[in-house]
């Protein structure tokens with residue numbers, strides 16, 4: 001099935017009807033344990049931290065849609081990040097995207113620095129700057145692309161080259177792009193990470209994480225960590241993630257279509273200043289995005305013309321179809337104010353240097369009728385004129 005096109009793999013990849021009943025969707029095996037006929041005589045399932053058929057169905061799907069061989073599902077995206085960190089030893093160094101997801105940054109700095117890991121954060125648009133940070137202790141390069149909320153683009157193949165030369169693993173957090181738009185393993189990544197809480201689940205009803213790898217030995221190490229440290233997801237959430245994945249390509253097409261239309265609408269609106277969208281030719285990462293992605297995704301960031309907190313706050317509080325909330329990637333449109341929400345813990349000068357001004361608003365464009373999304377934005381923005 002893995003030779004099929006994406007939309008077929010999203011629905012059938014790694015899936016088969018349930019052997020005992022023919023159920024087309026895998027049952028939610030809500031069980032912690034499995035009967036053994038005699039000690040050690042079992043059907044491949046002993047205990048659900050180690051093996052669960054519903055989670056396995058999801059893990060096979062994940063491997064298929066990312067063009068990998070092995071999938072691993074976790075209780076959250078950050079639990080998947082945590083499993084990657086446990087591949088490392090004290091003294092090892094990680095080079096990471098400077099504007100990565102805040103929770104990942106917090107885990108690196110607040111949890112793993114004290115276990116002796118060393119992190120270097122740098123803008124990865126400059127490959128020479130990344131290469132200059134490589135030392136004999138560099139064991140991992142950590143890429144997020146597009147980034148949140150500035151939608152910076154990192155050249156995955158260029159980072160894969162540096163990682164290979166350094167003998168380091170390349171991890172790509174593919175949450176914003178999804179495997180429909182971007183296939184990091186084919187560009188040289190060793191591990192692909194997802195917060196399936198976002199687009200893969202797609203319905204804002206689960207928190208779940210995933211890793212996908214191609215190489216058997218690396219997969220064995222990660223399966224060991226998954227079972228030994230235990231941050232697995234439950235069967236119900238596994239089922240919901242799998243159901244979400246089956247419509248990923250259809251949802252993404254509409255997310256992208258709506259986002260492109262709204263980005264152009266915002267660009268021409270008199271109450272709007274900067275519009276950050278990788279689909280615009282003047283976006284600094286546009287050429288790389290065009291080369292390594294199928295499309296430009298469903299996220300937009302823009303600043304109100306005054307670039308003030310008061311005006312941005314008025315817009316996000318007024319909109320009715322866009323819900324003001326953390327997270328992204330669901331069918332419903334969400335707005336966010338990075339400076340006071342996701343990025344509030346970053347000092348103001350540092351935040352503004354990377355473009356996150358007080359007037360910046362982030363949109364996760366949903367799949368509602370785009371005319372209603374446009375009218376909602378227009379009504380709120382018009383209050384500023």
Ligand SMILES: *Cc1c(COP(=O)(O)O)cnc(C)c1O
Pocket residue numbers: 076077078079101103104144148173175176194195196197198207208209
């Ligand atoms: C949300 C998110 C995470 C963390 O995932 P959780 O499921 O919330 O633990 C990691 N990376 C990115 C890019 C995210 O957006």
